[in-house]
Structures are given as structure tokens and as C-alpha cells.
Amino acid sequence: MNPWKQIVSNSESKSKEMLHLKQIDLSLRRLKVIPSDILLDTKIQTLNLDRNKLKGVSGICHLQELKILILSKNELTDFPMEIQSLIHLEKLELNQNKIQTIPTGIFPNLNDLKHLKLNNNRLSKLPMDLGSCSKLQYLNISHNLFTDFPECILEIKSLKEVYLENNKLRKLPAELFLGLSLKKFKVSCNHLREPPDEVCVGGLKQIRSYFLQLQETQAKEEKRVKVIFIGASMAGKTTVSRSLTQGHTVPVPLKERTVGIEISEFHIQDVTFLFWDFAGHLEYYVTHHVFITPYALVILVVNLHRYQVADEQIFMDLVGFWIKNLFMRVPNSVVLTVGTHMDLCQPGEVEEKCKDIEERIYRLLDEHKANLTHFINNLEERQDSELYLEQTDKLRELSNCTVNVLNVFPINGTNYNDIEKLQNHILNTVCKEELFPNIIKMLPPIYKVVENAIIEVKQNEETPQHGIMDLDHLLSEVMLKTTSDLSKNLLKDILRYLHRIGLIVWYEEIKPLLNTVFLKPSFLITVFKILVRHDLYNQLWSIPAEVLISERAFKRDVLKWQEMLQSKAMIRFQAIRVLVKHQLETLCLQDTEELFHDLIGHGTQNGKLLSLLMHFQICMSVRNVKKLNPRAPEFFPGNQWSVKDSHKEMCYPFPNYLKNFMEVTERWGGDHHEDIHIRVYFSPLIPEGFFQRLMVMACSFYSTHWIEKDNFLLVNNGKPLLVKQFNQRADSYLEIRSRKPKRSNDFQSLWDFKLTILSIAEKLCKEWPGLFYYIRSPCRTIGCPDEFEWPDMDETESIYDMIKEDFKTCETCCNTVNMELLLPKATGHAKDPFLPPTIHVTNYGVASIVSHQ
Numbered sequence: 001m002n003p004w005k006q007i008v009s010n011s012e013s014k015s016k017e018m019l020h021l022k023q024i025d026l027s028l029r030r031l032k033v034i035p036s037d038i039l040l041d042t043k044i045q046t047l048n049l050d051r052n053k054l055k056g057v058s059g060i061c062h063l064q065e066l067k068i069l070i071l072s073k074n075e076l077t078d079f080p081m082e083i084q085s086l087i088h089l090e091k092l093e094l095n096q097n098k099i100q101t102i103p104t105g106i107f108p109n110l111n112d113l114k115h116l117k118l119n120n121n122r123l124s125k126l127p128m129d130l131g132s133c134s135k136l137q138y139l140n141i142s143h144n145l146f147t148d149f150p151e152c153i154l155e156i157k158s159l160k161e162v163y164l165e166n167n168k169l170r171k172l173p174a175e176l177f178l179g180l181s182l183k184k185f186k187v188s189c190n191h192l193r194e195p196p197d198e199v200c201v202g203g204l205k206q207i208r209s210y211f212l213q214l215q216e217t218q219a220k221e222e223k224r225v226k227v228i229f230i231g232a233s234m235a236g237k238t239t240v241s242r243s244l245t246q247g248h249t250v251p252v253p254l255k256e257r258t259v260g261i262e263i264s265e266f267h268i269q270d271v272t273f274l275f276w277d278f279a280g281h282l283e284y285y286v287t288h289h290v291f292i293t294p295y296a297l298v299i300l301v302v303n304l305h306r307y308q309v310a311d312e313q314i315f316m317d318l319v320g321f322w323i324k325n326l327f328m329r330v331p332n333s334v335v336l337t338v339g340t341h342m343d344l345c346q347p348g349e350v351e352e353k354c355k356d357i358e359e360r361i362y363r364l365l366d367e368h369k370a371n372l373t374h375f376i377n378n379l380e381e382r383q384d385s386e387l388y389l390e391q392t393d394k395l396r397e398l399s400n401c402t403v404n405v406l407n408v409f410p411i412n413g414t415n416y417n418d419i420e421k422l423q424n425h426i427l428n429t430v431c432k433e434e435l436f437p438n439i440i441k442m443l444p445p446i447y448k449v450v451e452n453a454i455i456e457v458k459q460n461e462e463t464p465q466h467g468i469m470d471l472d473h474l475l476s477e478v479m480l481k482t483t484s485d486l487s488k489n490l491l492k493d494i495l496r497y498l499h500r501i502g503l504i505v506w507y508e509e510i511k512p513l514l515n516t517v518f519l520k521p522s523f524l525i526t527v528f529k530i531l532v533r534h535d536l537y538n539q540l541w542s543i544p545a546e547v548l549i550s551e552r553a554f555k556r557d558v559l560k561w562q563e564m565l566q567s568k569a570m571i572r573f574q575a576i577r578v579l580v581k582h583q584l585e586t587l588c589l590q591d592t593e594e595l596f597h598d599l600i601g602h603g604t605q606n607g608k609l610l611s612l613l614m615h616f617q618i619c620m621s622v623r624n625v626k627k628l629n630p631r632a633p634e635f636f637p638g639n640q641w642s643v644k645d646s647h648k649e650m651c652y653p654f655p656n657y658l659k660n661f662m663e664v665t666e667r668w669g670g671d672h673h674e675d676i677h678i679r680v681y682f683s684p685l686i687p688e689g690f691f692q693r694l695m696v697m698a699c700s701f702y703s704t705h706w707i708e709k710d711n712f713l714l715v716n717n718g719k720p721l722l723v724k725q726f727n728q729r730a731d732s733y734l735e736i737r738s739r740k741p742k743r744s745n746d747f748q749s750l751w752d753f754k755l756t757i758l759s760i761a762e763k764l765c766k767e768w769p770g771l772f773y774y775i776r777s778p779c780r781t782i783g784c785p786d787e788f789e790w791p792d793m794d795e796t797e798s799i800y801d802m803i804k805e806d807f808k809t810c811e812t813c814c815n816t817v818n819m820e821l822l823l824p825k826a827t828g829h830a831k832d833p834f835l836p837p838t839i840h841v842t843n844y845g846v847a848s849i850v851s852h853q
């Protein structure tokens with residue numbers, strides 16, 4: 001609960017209590033001036049004026065005893081000069097105003113100031129005399145317009161926490177990390193070159209290690225950019241990316257369709273490009289969250305011959321779908337649309353189509369913006385608008401983001417002159433400061449030395465061709481190749497940097513892969529492609545007899561596997577072994593035996609392949625598909641939950657291959673009008689791959705489950721819960737449905753069940769920063785279309801505590817509905833109040849939710 005709300009909760013009790021406590025809460029009052037009676041009470045120590053409409057704070061200088069002053073979310077454009085008189089001030093919050101400058105002469109008077117919040121203003125400078133605040137421990141200047149680091153910060157030796165995110169900083173001073181003893185530091189979303197973002201995301205430890213290296217040497221400049229090729233199947237992505245990297249036109253035969261992703265490195269002048277060519281098939285979209293990252297140039301390839309001017313559907317398939325998904329995933333990305341097959345177009349057709357594509361993209365982005373504005377207005381106009389403040393803020397932030405779409409660049413992908421023109425265009429684009437401020441990376445020379453040593457190790461004859469290496473082995477090899485005396489920790493920090501720029505892959509967060517480095521990221525993709533491929537069904541059939549025999553399988557088994565894949569999207573472990581073995585044989589690698597065991601695992605231990613796929617929520621594992629126990633023990637957030645080991649063969653459902661068969665529908669037995677259901681609406685859409693991953697995570701928690709393409713059914717303590725997705729334009733939502741409990745006491749466990757699914761969905765949504773969602777409960781009256789909106793779920797407050805009323809009246813049908821049918825309204829004692837739990841999804845049976853109680 002917000003501490004301010006705890007202090008004073010209603011106006012009647014306010015005066016007496018406040019006079020005693022000297023703490024005044026006047027937040028959310030729509031105040032334009034501070035009430036005069038407050039200004040007369042000179043003994044006030046705490047004044048909270050959060051979320052009002054103040055343009056000034058005239059008279060505040062009288063409150064000489066003030067220690068805490070909260071003026072966040074007001075309409076201040078000037079820094080209030082009177083604050084200089086508040087010499088006992090310890091905490092000052094002026095965030096979310098419109099302040100542009102802070103004059104000098106204020107901070108030298110605030111000798112006791114410990115906490116200063118100035119985020120979300122329009123500041124580009126801090127006054128030099130801020131340095132005199134020798135007790136300041138917390139400083140937040142994130143979401144402002146700083147281009148240069150304010151030097152005065154370096155003088156404040158007491159600082160423990162500094163927040164600088166979302167500015168335009170290019171360089172951080174070494175003294176900040178080597179001189180001060182910071183404990184918390186955030187700097188994401190800047191234009192950093194020194195140190196580059198890829199170092200900063202590693203946190204204080206890695207930034208310190210970076211600057212320690214620069215104490216004796218000068219940083220060297222490197223220009224690097226990741227280029228992501230996306231677009232529908234057969235658009236020409238591989239043709240363009242291969243022609244660019246190989247320096248001549250490369251015809252791609254039809255049978256060589258991209259499977260998964262292709263990666264290649266390529267140089268134009270002094271810029272290093274890392275090309276990631278994504279296959280157009282939807283089956284691969286579930287893997288895109290692993291690889292589509294911010295700060296990349298996105299090349300959207302469109303076949304102009306296929307494109308039709310007046311056809312909205314074809315625009316959505318070839319262009320709109322990708323732009324929408326990018327907006328959700330990387331809301332600030334730069335997109336260059338390349339139109340291919342212009343040689344097959346008639347004169348005049350190319351110009352007309354390019355213009356049409358550009359206009360429709362802008363319309364799509366405008367529509368998205370208008371949608372957001374509409375939501376913001378709706379929430380703000382509500383009488384209970386204060387219940388939706390977080391949502392409104394998030395929407396506002398989103399409406400400031402935009403995908404930067406460049407004009408369409410038409411080419412004939414089979415003509416090298418055109419490829420050369422495109423090459424120059426790409427170079428000019430990435431060198432544009434305003435589009436790619438992060439292309440330049442200033443690095444200590446040792447980073448390059450280590451990079452070169454790794455490339456040498458990679459090319460060494462003794463290194464396995466697949467480039468998978470044990471971490472310790474790699475570290476000792478690199479140490480041998482570099483003359484300088486490198487510490488293991490520094491080497492690991494440099495490896496982390498090389499992982500983030502995409503040169504190597506080291507997933508240290510995945511336990512079974514902690515000691516594994518993929519020197520060739522493309523091999524990692526090859527590994528993914530063994531099981532995530534559009535032609536998996538045919539792949540199974542093409543496995544040669546000798547591979548089958550070596551795994552004690554027969555052609556008849558293959559038929560069973562194919563049937564299982566088609567009807568249940570399930571792959572048996574034996575089939576996985578066979579597929580991996582076959583794939584490794586076709587790659588003609590040495591050491592296949594060892595690699596095979598590494599990828600597949602030993603005994604019940606998952607190998608690298610399944611660990612990777614499960615970590616990225618692409619598949620899950622189940623033991624005994626037929627005998628799932630509908631009376632499995634009840635699951636509670638906070639309890640460790642496990643399933644006994646069985647000796648049955650494991651099976652792996654891959655929800656991306658699911659079709660709409662009827663198993664879930666049959667088990668559920670149709671909707672009842674009494675069902676308790678809620679809807680989670682998504683704008684602009686439910687992202688591709690979202691539902692499948694939600695399914696994987698949810699089914700990892702609830703062992704009794706059934707899955708279909710757009711539905712899944714979970715059972716907990718004998719009670720079923722159905723989750724369905726509906727994904728149509730302006731009507732994209734998840735429905736979470738359960739039967740109405742017979743006893744009133746059972747409502748809470750049912751709401752707990754729903755809240756767990758909601759918290760999983762919420763966690764997933766964070767991976768799509770451009771995605772907005774809200775939750776509604778439909779009115780209970782048959783035929784009434786109205787829905788009740790859920791309030792913002794405050795991270796610190798249980799939703800059960802937020803719902804105070806027992807009944808709600810529908811504005812449309814005027815019926816009164818019992819609240820426990822609509823929202824989590826605890827009837828008895830709140831057993832498991834909902835605090836968004838931390839979710840640990842590892843493997844089937846060891847998944848757990850830890851709630852913060």
C-alpha cells in the first residue's frame with residue numbers, strides 16, 4: 001500500500017490526525033494552488049502534493065520545518081525558487097513535471113537533502129552547485145534531455161543510487177564508477193558510446209571493469225550494427241542478404257528456403273554488419289523473441305510483383321503484419337522497406353506500389369497512435385480515473401514511441417548494380433547520427449585483442465567445427481593467445497560483451513549451458529532448426545533407415561511420430577534423438593558422438609537442445625500423456641511444487657505446430673452462462689507466438705492440462721480453467737473461464753487460479769514493450785454486452801484489498817452484481833492475497849511461483 005494513503009485515508013479524519021503527525025497528504029485533489037490553511041501550519045514536516053494540477057507552489061517557503069516535499073505529477077514548468085528556504089528538506093520529489101531548468105542558488109541551502117527525484121522533466125543541465133549537497137544518496141534524472149553527463153554529480157561523494165535512463169547521454173565519466181561507491185545505477189536507453197550499451201547492461205560491475213581497463217590505455221572506436229531481415233516467405237530476404245555479403249548476385253534455388261535464421265558478418269567500409277536473415281514462415285515466429293533485439297536496422301523485404309495496390313489483405317500479409325509486430329516488440333526500431341522483384345513489374349507499377357506501401361504504413365502507425373490516444377482519453381474521462389493512473393502513464397509513454405519507417409527502396413534482387421545501390425543506401429542510413437546514435441562503440445584495446453583471440457580459436461583446426469566450447473577451455477585458450485596477464489573475471493566480462501553484440505553466444509543464465517560457449521551463433525540456430533522447422537513432418541519421414549535402426553526404431557514408429565505431431569503437436573523423445581542424430585550426420589561434423597550426447601542429455605538430465613528450447617518457452621515436456629491425473633495436488637503460489645519422476649518416455653509438445661483439434665473443447669464441454677470469466681484485451685493485437693508461450697508456461701505449472709491451437713485447459717485440485725485466444729482486428733483478447741463454484745468459500749481459490757495465469761501473461765507482456773493490455777469482467781446479465789474494467793494492479797497492494805464494494809451496478813442493464821462473480825473479492829480470510837509473484841519456469845515439475853509475502 002502506498003505509504004501516503006496509509007497516513008491519511010479520508011478527509012474527515014485528516015485534520016486531527018495530521019496536526020498530530022505533521023504529515024499532510026493532499027495527493028490526487030486536482031489542486032491548482034496549495035490551500036492557504038496548510039501554508040499557515042508551519043510545523044508540517046511532510047507534505048504530499050502528488051498528482052495535482054499545480055503550476056506553482058507560492059507560499060511554500062513558510063513551511064520551514066518541511067523535511068519531505070512531494071510535488072510529482074503536477075504542471076510545474078519552472079523550478080520553484082521558494083524551495084531554497086526549506087533548509088531542513090531531506091526528500092524532494094519533482095518528477096513528472098515540465099521543468100526545463102534549475103537555477104543556481106537553491107541547493108547550497110539544502111544541506112540535509114538525501115533524496116532528489118527529478119525524472120520525467122525537460123532538463124538538459126543541472127546547476128553546478130548541486131555538488132554541495134554532501135548528504136545526497138539518491139538522485140534520479142531519468143527521462144530528461146541530458147546529452148552531457150552533469151559533472152556536478154561527481155562531487156557528491158555520498159551518492160549510492162543514480163538513475164540516468166532515457167536521456168541522450170553519449171559518454172559516462174570513469175570517476176563516477178571508480179571514485180564513488182555507487183550501489184545502484186541505471187542508464188538504459190541513452191546514446192552511449194563510452195561505455196557502449198552492451199557493457200552497461202551488465203551493471204556496475206562490468207562498467208567498473210571497463211573503466212579500469214581505460215585507466216592506462218585510450219579507448220578505440222569500432223562501428224557495429226545488427227541488421228535483421230524480415231518479411232513474408234519468398235520475398236527475397238536470403239537473396240538480398242547473401243548477395244550483399246558475397247559481393248555478387250546469389251540466386252537462391254527454391255529448395256534452399258531459409259529454415260529458421262541465417263547469420264553472416266559483413267563489412268562496408270569501416271562498419272561491421274551482422275546480418276540475421278529470418279525465415280518468413282510463421283512456425284519460426286516463436287523463436288523471434290530470442291533474436292529480434294533493439295538498436296538494429298530492420299530490413300523488411302517485400303516482393304513488389306506479388307504486392308497489389310488496392311488489396312488491404314495483401315498489404316497486411318506482406319507489410320502490415322511485420323510492422324505491427326515490430327511496433328509491439330521494438331517500438332522505436334528503424335525499418336527500411338526493400339521492394340524486390342521490380343524486374344517483373346510493369347513501367348510505373350513500382351512507383352505506384354512503393355507509394356501505396358508507404359501511405360498504408362503511415363496510416364497503420366497513425367491508426368495505432370489514434371487508438372492509444374482514444375484509450376488515454378477514455379481512462380482520463382472516467383470518474384474513477386485515479387484507479388487507472390499506471391495504465392494511463394504507460395499508454396502515454398507508448399504514444400511517444402514510433403517505428404521509424406524509411407521510404408521504400410525498390411530493387412531487382414538478381415541484378416548486382418541494384419544490390420550495390422542498396423549497399424550504399426544501408427551504409428548511409430546506419431551512419432545517420434539521428435537514426436543510429438549507438439553505432440560507434442568506444443572500447444578498451446583489450447576487447448579487440450580478446451575478440452581476435454576468439455576468432456583465432458574459432459578457426460583453429462583443433463576447435464570442433466560446430467564451435468561449441470567449454471567455457472574454462474575457451475578461457476585458457478584465449479589466455480594463451482593473448483600476451484597480457486588477463487584475469488578470468490575480465491575475460492568473462494569481455495565474453496559477455498561479445499555475446500551481446502552477437503559475435504558469440506553464451507547463455508550463462510541457463511543452468512545446463514552455464515559452461516558452454518557457442519563460438520558460432522549460426523550453429524546454435526542449426527540446433528534450433530532441428531525441431532523448429534516448417535517441414536518437420538517431412539523431415540521425420542526422410543530419416544534414413546540406418547539412423548532409425550541405431551536408435552531401435554522402425555519406419556512404423558515414424559508413422560506414429562508423424563501422426564502424433566499432426567494430431568497433438570507432440571514429439572517423442574525417441575524421435576528427437578533420431579532427428580538430432582540424422583541432422584548431425586548430414587552436417588558431417590567430427591566428434592558427433594560427444595556432441596549428440598551433449599545436445600540430447602544423459603538419463604533424465606535434459607541436454608543442451610531441450611534446455612534451450614524450454615528456456616525460451618518454445619516447448620514443454622510431459623511424461624505420460626494419457627494418464628494425466630485430474631486429481632493432482634492443489635497448487636498454491638509460494639509453494640514449491642513437484643511431480644514424481646516416472647520412467648515413462650518423455651514427450652514434448654511444441655505449441656507452434658498445434659492445429660485446432662477438439663480435445664480441449666470436448667473435455668471442457670461447452671461454455672455455461674454462469675461461468676466466471678474475465679477477458680484480457682490486447683492492443684494492437686496478441687503478438688504472434690504469445691499464446692503458445694503462455695501455454696508452455698501455464699502448462700508447466702499445472703501438470704493436468706490439454707492444449708489446442710487457440711485454447712488450453714488446466715486443472716487444479718479437480719477444478720478446470722479454460723484459456724482461449726481470439727485474435728481479430730479490434731477484438732484481440734484472451735478469455736479465462738472457469739465454472740461457478742458451488743460454495744462461496746471456493747471463490748478465492750478460483751480467483752487465485754486466474755490471477756496466476758494473469759501474472760504469467762503480465763510477465764510475458766513485458767517482452768513486448770509496445771503492447772498494451774487491460775482486463776475486464778463481463779456483466780453477469782444474459783445478453784448484456786457491458787464489461788467492468790479492472791483497476792490498476794498495484795505491485796505492492798493485494799487486489800483482494802483493492803476491491804472494497806460488495807456489489808457493482810451495471811450501467812447498461814442496471815442490474816446489481818455480486819462482486820465475487822466479477823473480481824477477486826475475498827469472501828473469507830485472504831489465504832493467498834495476490835502480490836504479483838516471481839515466476840520461475842524451468843522444467844516440467846520444477847516450476848514454481850514465489851509470491852512476495
Ligand SMILES: Nc1nc2c(ncn2[C@@H]2O[C@H](COP(=O)(O)OP(=O)(O)OP(=O)(O)O)[C@@H](O)[C@H]2O)c(=O)[nH]1
Nearest residue numbers: 233234235236237238239252258279280341412413
Ligand atoms: N526475378 C526476381 N527474382 C527474385 C528477386 N529477389 C529474389 N528472387 C527470387 O525469389 C525467390 C525467393 O527468394 P529468397 O531469397 O529465397 O526469399 P526469402 O524471403 O529468403 O524466402 P524464405 O526463405 O521462404 O523466407 C528465389 O528464387 C530468388 O532467386 C528479384 O528481385 N527478382
